[in-house]
Amino acid sequence: MSYLYLIGSGLLLLVFQTTIFQESAFLSSSFYDLLTPFVVYLALFRPRRDSMVLVIFFGLCMDSLSGAPFGLFLSAYFWLFVILKWVTQFVHVSSTLLLPVVVAVGVLIENFFVVLSLAAFSPAVRISPAVLHAVSVQFVWALLTGPFLLILLRDTHRRWNRWMWAHTQRKNGFQG
Amino acid sequence: MLVITLVIAVIAVNAVILSVTSRHRDSTNPVGRYVLVLIGPFQKAVSQTIGFFSGVWRHYFDLVSAAREVEALKKALGRAIRENSACTEIRLSNRRLRKMLNFEKKITRRVVAAEVVGRDPSPWFKAVIIDKGRAEGVVKGLPVVIPEGIAGQIINAAGHYAKVLLLVDHNSAVDALDQRTRARGIVKGETSERCRFQYVLRKRDVRIGDTVISSGLDGIFPKGLRIGNVTGIVKRSSGIFQQVTVTPFVDFEKLEEVLVLLRPPRPAFAGEP
Numbered sequence: 001m002s003y004l005y006l007i008g009s010g011l012l013l014l015v016f017q018t019t020i021f022q023e024s025a026f027l028s029s030s031f032y033d034l035l036t037p038f039v040v041y042l043a044l045f046r047p048r049r050d051s052m053v054l055v056i057f058f059g060l061c062m063d064s065l066s067g068a069p070f071g072l073f074l075s076a077y078f079w080l081f082v083i084l085k086w087v088t089q090f091v092h093v094s095s096t097l098l099l100p101v102v103v104a105v106g107v108l109i110e111n112f113f114v115v116l117s118l119a120a121f122s123p124a125v126r127i128s129p130a131v132l133h134a135v136s137v138q139f140v141w142a143l144l145t146g147p148f149l150l151i152l153l154r155d156t157h158r159r160w161n162r163w164m165w166a167h168t169q170r171k172n173g174f175q176g
Numbered sequence: 177m178l179v180i181t182l183v184i185a186v187i188a189v190n191a192v193i194l195s196v197t198s199r200h201r202d203s204t205n206p207v208g209r210y211v212l213v214l215i216g217p218f219q220k221a222v223s224q225t226i227g228f229f230s231g232v233w234r235h236y237f238d239l240v241s242a243a244r245e246v247e248a249l250k251k252a253l254g255r256a257i258r259e260n261s262a263c264t265e266i267r268l269s270n271r272r273l274r275k276m277l278n279f280e281k282k283i284t285r286r287v288v289a290a291e292v293v294g295r296d297p298s299p300w301f302k303a304v305i306i307d308k309g310r311a312e313g314v315v316k317g318l319p320v321v322i323p324e325g326i327a328g329q330i331i332n333a334a335g336h337y338a339k340v341l342l343l344v345d346h347n348s349a350v351d352a353l354d355q356r357t358r359a360r361g362i363v364k365g366e367t368s369e370r371c372r373f374q375y376v377l378r379k380r381d382v383r384i385g386d387t388v389i390s391s392g393l394d395g396i397f398p399k400g401l402r403i404g405n406v407t408g409i410v411k412r413s414s415g416i417f418q419q420v421t422v423t424p425f426v427d428f429e430k431l432e433e434v435l436v437l438l439r440p441p442r443p444a445f446a447g448e449p
Contacts, residue, residue, distance in 0.1 A: 018296070028299065029299050034297075062298070064339075065305060066297055066303060068301045073298070
């Protein structure tokens with residue numbers, strides 16, 4: 001049932017950022033990829049095996065909807081997930097102190113991967129001041145809004161689990 | 177007997193008094209004045225209180241009905257605003273579609289009109305999703321245009337949806353010509369809303385304001401489709417090419433409807449069924 005919630009919320013974020021978000025020129029050009037906090041959430045709060053399937057699924061979705069070379073977002077999300085999972089072995093990143101930073105770092109890692117891949121595989125693309133400016137604007141946005149998105153995902157997921165549990169209990173005839 | 181006499185006497189006195197007082201109605205009655213002074217204020221207070229409460233009651237109902245009326249009027253206004261907005265949207269859409277229709281008449285190839293339903297989720301790439309796909313004959317490699325000029329090309333197509341790589345994406349390239357001087361080169365997208373007209377020989381005369389069109393040599397875009405105009409030229413002291421910047425005619429932020437140019441039917445050769 002957690003899968004249902006995670007797939008639903010991921011798709012919601014994806015549809016949101018490909019339609020409503022794109023209506024605003026400012027948001028579409030300056031805001032970060034909304035699936036980055038989603039991948040960060042999976043890395044911090046969900047088990048590795050379950051999350052990996054979702055990371056691959058949403059990476060494929062992004063690659064299908066974007067003009068990016070196929071596999072770019074899949075790889076970016078995969079490495080972001082792996083790095084964060086590895087870091088969580090040493091640092092308690094889900095603590096209140098580090099939560100504001102972790103999404104911004106996630107956005108940096110993803111952008112680093114995407115921009116570096118572009119620069120490596122497309123000779124026309126150079127790491128120009130405009131690219132660095134775009135990345136820094138995204139970083140600031142992630143710093144300001146990322147933790148709220150993470151908390152929203154965590155809280156709605158908890159509510160969903162509670163609701164599903166109560167629903168199952170009711171269905172099985174148990175009275176709470 | 178005494179009682180009867182007394183009653184008769186009282187009636188008589190009463191009749192006399194009434195008769196006298198009815199004849200002298202203008203004479204002032206001091207008792208009446210005192211009573212007026214005494215009772216008047218109370219009467220005034222009571223009647224004012226009644227007036228106040230009846231006013232409140234009436235106003236309350238008036239207010240309630242006014243509030244209901246305001247609510248109904250607000251709803252009607254909201255509906256009118258929505259209808260007005262829908263009409264404006266329809267008018268604009270009608271204008272765009274008419275323009276598209278006129279443009280379609282000029283194109284010799286078969287076309288499919290499509291609506292943009294989604295945009296690239298990443299700011300690094302420029303692609304859109306349209307609501308026409310394989311079912312409507314849209315396949316990979318077909319050119320996508322609007323009356324203003326080239327919009328992009330299909331890079332992936334599914335049942336009823338297709339992905340269009342926009343002209344401004346850095347993976348996009350169109351073989352192009354300067355319409356005035358016929359100088360040839362390749363228009364490539366950049367990350368910003370501009371393109372670069374590459375491989376134009378330094379000796380070619382290209383000026384700011386020149387229109388750049390498709391050459392038709394890439395096998396994707398038909399010859400003569402408008403791309404944009406030249407907005408910047410850099411001629412370095414060395415090198416065989418000049419750096420030409422082209423600003424597309426298409427406003428990619430406002431792209432809503434597009435036309436996909438379908439492949440012309442394959443000519444039937446003699447002996448073929």
